[in-house]
Amino acid sequence: MNKSDISNPERGKTLVLVLTLLNTVLVASISALQVDANIRANQANRDSQFAAVQFTGSLIQTGARSDYDLNTYSVLISNTQEALVAEYSAMQQQSLDNQPGFEALTLESQIYQARADRVKSLSFLMNDPAYAPASDQESPNMTAYISDLNSISLELVQKQNDASDAYHRWNNKSDSYVAVLTVLAVAFFLLGVAQMTQPSLRFLFSLFAIGVISIGILWTLIVLIF
Amino acid sequence: MEEPKKKNYRLEVIIAILIALVSLTTALATWRTASLGSKAGDLIFKGLLDAVKRQAAANEDWRRAYQEAGYARDYLITIDGLIVQENSTDPASQEHAAQLRTYLLPGMESLATPLGTDPSYLTSQGWLDVQKRFDELEAQTPDLSSLNPLASFSLADTYFSEQRWLVVGTILIAVSLFWLGLSQLSHLRSRILILVLGVLVYGIGLVWSLGVEFVFFILRGGVM
Numbered sequence: 001m002n003k004s005d006i007s008n009p010e011r012g013k014t015l016v017l018v019l020t021l022l023n024t025v026l027v028a029s030i031s032a033l034q035v036d037a038n039i040r041a042n043q044a045n046r047d048s049q050f051a052a053v054q055f056t057g058s059l060i061q062t063g064a065r066s067d068y069d070l071n072t073y074s075v076l077i078s079n080t081q082e083a084l085v086a087e088y089s090a091m092q093q094q095s096l097d098n099q100p101g102f103e104a105l106t107l108e109s110q111i112y113q114a115r116a117d118r119v120k121s122l123s124f125l126m127n128d129p130a131y132a133p134a135s136d137q138e139s140p141n142m143t144a145y146i147s148d149l150n151s152i153s154l155e156l157v158q159k160q161n162d163a164s165d166a167y168h169r170w171n172n173k174s175d176s177y178v179a180v181l182t183v184l185a186v187a188f189f190l191l192g193v194a195q196m197t198q199p200s201l202r203f204l205f206s207l208f209a210i211g212v213i214s215i216g217i218l219w220t221l222i223v224l225i226f
Numbered sequence: 227m228e229e230p231k232k233k234n235y236r237l238e239v240i241i242a243i244l245i246a247l248v249s250l251t252t253a254l255a256t257w258r259t260a261s262l263g264s265k266a267g268d269l270i271f272k273g274l275l276d277a278v279k280r281q282a283a284a285n286e287d288w289r290r291a292y293q294e295a296g297y298a299r300d301y302l303i304t305i306d307g308l309i310v311q312e313n314s315t316d317p318a319s320q321e322h323a324a325q326l327r328t329y330l331l332p333g334m335e336s337l338a339t340p341l342g343t344d345p346s347y348l349t350s351q352g353w354l355d356v357q358k359r360f361d362e363l364e365a366q367t368p369d370l371s372s373l374n375p376l377a378s379f380s381l382a383d384t385y386f387s388e389q390r391w392l393v394v395g396t397i398l399i400a401v402s403l404f405w406l407g408l409s410q411l412s413h414l415r416s417r418i419l420i421l422v423l424g425v426l427v428y429g430i431g432l433v434w435s436l437g438v439e440f441v442f443f444i445l446r447g448g449v450m
Contacts, residue, residue, distance in 0.1 A: 010413075017408075017416075020404075020408070024401050024404055028397040028398070028400075028401055031393065031397055032390075032393050032394060032397060035259075035389065035390060035393045036390060038263075039263075039266075039386045039389065039390060042266070042267065042270065042386070043383070043386065046270045046273070046274065046379060046382075049274055050273075050274065050277055050375065050379070053274070053277045053278055053281050054277075054281065056281065056285075057281040057284055057285055060285040060288060060289070061284075061285070061288045064288050064289050064291075064292040065288075065292060065356075067292065068292045068295055068296055068356070071296065072299055075299070075303070079303070103316065104316070107310070107311070107314050107316060107319055110310050110314075111307045111310045111311060112307070114306040114307050114309065114310045115303040115304075115306055115307045117306070118302055118303045118305075118306040119299065119303050121352040121353075122299050122302065122303075122352065122353050122354060123353065124353045127351045127352050127353055128351065195411070
């Protein structure tokens with residue numbers, strides 16, 4: 001123990017007190033930031049899971065819808081082709097002077113044509129102006145149909161991915177704040193030792209505490225910015 | 227010499243009582259803050275479960291609506307083909323149509339009801355209104371109306387907000403505990419200053435926490 005330590009044992013205690021106050025304010029602020037980051041992580045995690053549930057629903061809906069629409073279109077194609085084949089066959093029978101065959105095949109053609117006409121009126125692909133063909137020789141715009149059909153699912157996937165990224169970002173921040181708080185707890189310990197020890201060692205411990213607090217502040221700034 | 231010692235001892239007792247009180251308040255505030263987070267977590271869990279249940283019901287309703295639309299489509303095109311057969315001059319074809327109408331069509335009609343039998347299910351453009359049928363199926367499931375994930379999420383958000391604000395109060399109370407502890411260790415003159423600071427911070431923290439509780443109690447509808 002040197003002479004100045006004996007003459008003034010309270011030396012440097014004000015500095016320790018100020019540092020402790022600073023550290024307390026820092027710990028309080030970072031605790032609040034940690035809670036906030038944790039809440040944001042929870043909310044983003046929830047949004048991500050909710051979007052995932054909606055996405056699976058959207059996939060099932062679009063699957064059922066495309067199955068129905070394409071099936072209806074294929075029924076139209078098959079009935080139209082059957083009507084055409086029956087009509088050609090009827091003409092063939094007529095050229096062979098087979099009147100009963102001609103009449104039977106003409107009736108068959110008319111039946112298929114009636115079915116085709118009805119299914120055409122029921123077909124979304126053949127009637128919606130966005131996809132309907134301009135003439136009977138053309139097909140519906142399948143590329144636009146598939147693209148529009150999947151647009152909602154793709155939007156939901158994007159939403160889910162964004163929420164998932166946000167969750168990871170906030171969760172990492174929350175973890176980092178916990179680490180910073182641990183560092184600042186070490187500073188509290190050093191300041192406590194500084195308060196109890198002799199003045200010459202008090203400054204040394206205060207210096208260590210300042211170093212640890214600086215690391216904590218720097219780390220917090222990095223977490224806040226990135 | 228005896229008087230300051232006595233005074234000092236009395237102050238030490240007061241500080242010890244204050245520390246006990248603040249410790250208890252800190253524990254209570256920490257418990258309340260944690261329980262708010264827990265409540266919010268429970269509500270999120272409930273909301274997600276509701277969302278899964280709702281989506282599962284919606285998935286089934288979409289599947290059923292499109293299945294019914296398929297039956298309705300097949301029924302309607304069968305009828306149009308049948309009408310041509312019935313109107314033909316061929317007696318064999320007419321007989322065939324009559325047999326189909328008697329034995330095949332009733333079964334198809336029951337499957338196609340209501341989309342294929344009620345004209346109100348046809349859109350103005352001509353195709354079947356599957357969305358309308360889906361909405362009806364959703365409305366027919368009474369349990370679905372009680373499942374509202376967004377309401378649970380919204381309520382969870384109010385608990386999260388309350389937790390955010392209450393953390394500030396809890397931190398202030400915890401900080402006051404630190405100052406009170408410090409005043410116990412300090413010498414007489416600085417002790418009173420630090421004690422006043424500790425009591426002041428504690429008061430602010432307590433009023434803040436109670437205020438947050440009151441405001442969010444009212445925001446959540448009070449006792450109603």
